[in-house]
Amino acid sequence: MRIRAEQLLLEDGWAHDVLVTVGADGRIAAIGPAGDDEAADRTVPVLLPALSNLHSHTFQRAMAGLTEIRGPHGRDSFWTWRVLMYRFLDVLTPDDIETIAAFAFMEMLEAGFGAVAEFHYLHHAPSGASYDDLGELSSRIAAAAVATGIGLTLLPVHYRTGGLDGRPLAGGQQRFGNDLERFLKLVERSKAIVGSLPADTSLGLAPHSLRAAPADDIRVLAAALPDGPFHIHAAEQEAEIEEVLAATGRRSIEWLLKNFEIDERWCLIHATHMTEAETDALARSGAVAGLCPVTEANLGDGIFEGVAFLEAGGSFGIGSDSNIRISAIEELRQLEYSQRLKHRGRSMLAGPGGSVGRRLYDGALRGGARALGREADAIRVGAFADLVALDPTRFAGSGKRDGLLDGWIFTGSREAVTDVWSAGRHVVREGRHIDAEALTRRYRAVLADVMARL
Numbered sequence: 001m002r003i004r005a006e007q008l009l010l011e012d013g014w015a016h017d018v019l020v021t022v023g024a025d026g027r028i029a030a031i032g033p034a035g036d037d038e039a040a041d042r043t044v045p046v047l048l049p050a051l052s053n054l055h056s057h058t059f060q061r062a063m064a065g066l067t068e069i070r071g072p073h074g075r076d077s078f079w080t081w082r083v084l085m086y087r088f089l090d091v092l093t094p095d096d097i098e099t100i101a102a103f104a105f106m107e108m109l110e111a112g113f114g115a116v117a118e119f120h121y122l123h124h125a126p127s128g129a130s131y132d133d134l135g136e137l138s139s140r141i142a143a144a145a146v147a148t149g150i151g152l153t154l155l156p157v158h159y160r161t162g163g164l165d166g167r168p169l170a171g172g173q174q175r176f177g178n179d180l181e182r183f184l185k186l187v188e189r190s191k192a193i194v195g196s197l198p199a200d201t202s203l204g205l206a207p208h209s210l211r212a213a214p215a216d217d218i219r220v221l222a223a224a225l226p227d228g229p230f231h232i233h234a235a236e237q238e239a240e241i242e243e244v245l246a247a248t249g250r251r252s253i254e255w256l257l258k259n260f261e262i263d264e265r266w267c268l269i270h271a272t273h274m275t276e277a278e279t280d281a282l283a284r285s286g287a288v289a290g291l292c293p294v295t296e297a298n299l300g301d302g303i304f305e306g307v308a309f310l311e312a313g314g315s316f317g318i319g320s321d322s323n324i325r326i327s328a329i330e331e332l333r334q335l336e337y338s339q340r341l342k343h344r345g346r347s348m349l350a351g352p353g354g355s356v357g358r359r360l361y362d363g364a365l366r367g368g369a370r371a372l373g374r375e376a377d378a379i380r381v382g383a384f385a386d387l388v389a390l391d392p393t394r395f396a397g398s399g400k401r402d403g404l405l406d407g408w409i410f411t412g413s414r415e416a417v418t419d420v421w422s423a424g425r426h427v428v429r430e431g432r433h434i435d436a437e438a439l440t441r442r443y444r445a446v447l448a449d450v451m452a453r454l
């Protein structure tokens with residue numbers, strides 16, 4: 001596959017009229033001047049490296065729009081939302097879960113993501129009993145990824161306790177739960193599943209959170225897959241930090257930094273509530289802050305310490321988390337706007353004299369690829385060809401170089417995406433996924449059926 005681009009964002013900046021050759025292995029084989037070469041398979045006005053979506057729970061896509069009704073008592077919060085989420089997942093079958101995942105993956109691709117880390121904690125039947133195949137639901141996620149062509153980093157999630165006091169799982173949590181022994185068997189099963197998928201697929205591990213995974217278990221998991229991505233939800237909710245503080249005398253991120261060698265393979269999802277010292281130490285650790293600004297706003301979590309974290313040299317990426325709205329650029333826009341509202345200033349996350357859009361896109365590109373353990377951090381020879389083409393007439397701004405990114409992020413929508421390649425798989429063409437009609441039809445049918453069962 002040869003793609004000719006009029007404007008192209010390379011590792012060291014913008015290039016013009018370039019031919020990118022993608023090998024049969026899904027990696028970029030050559031980048032060179034297009035010259036008079038008319039033999040391109042596809043010519044696009046703008047070609048960017050596609051972002052990796054570092055945090056998703058695909059099943060929650062089917063709840064989008066259902067939880068915007070205020071309850072009769074008190075204030076709605078993350079915790080009241082969670083009650084609804086548990087009720088919802090009580091009725092989902094493996095078929096439902098696969099269909100919803102495929103639809104969400106399709107939307108991610110159409111929004112310009114090339115790959116996703118699925119933080120997969122839904123493992124068992126509603127009773128908590130495992131399916132005949134312990135990896136039944138992991139296989140469903142894998143099948144959805146293969147069906148859509150998205151690059152997958154599968155993160156089997158360890159969820160053992162209902163709180164830091166070790167209380168047992170209740171109600172909807174039964175589907176998540178494993179003791180350590182069963183979870184390690186699931187990890188082995190997941191290795192086999194990932195081994196049967198395309199070569200750009202990766203496996204990582206994820207203790208769910210400090211409330212759901214005991215410290216000793218986190219230690220075992222960190223050693224179980226010593227080189228793979230390692231993700232954990234951290235400091236999303238203030239109530240959770242209070243609980244960690246009461247149990248350990250330290251705040252969540254402070255405790256993690258003290259007890260583990262947090263390094264580049266770690267991704268701390270949310271990392272919303274941090275002191276100055278935590279912000280600085282997390283930035284220096286090399287870990288990726290896994291930000292999900294649209295979900296965090298929707299759930300009322302709070303605002304990340306973005307300015308201080310970037311000034312301290314921190315790495316970040318973005319995730320669509322609850323999938324209430326799947327859009328790479330809306331995550332970036334929300335991230336910047338949250339900082340503007342917090343600090344009452346403009347261009348908060350740009351470097352001096354630099355473009356906000358470029359800084360956001362570069363940061364999310366590198367941090368996302370690192371968090372997925374995916375060689376897709378730039379358009380460069382040898383990297384996976386995770387690429388997105390844009391129609392610059394679909395948004396405002398100069399349409400040139402960094403102005404393209406500023407225009408797309410602040411004035412555009414995901415509808416500006418015309419083509420997406422994931423590890424060379426050309427799965428979005430003319431703005432739609434190549435199998436959009438069938439994937440959407442199946443999803444609509446499942447959604448209607450699930451709603452009838454709720």
Ligand code: ZN
Nearest residue numbers: 057119233321
């Ligand atoms: Zn999450």
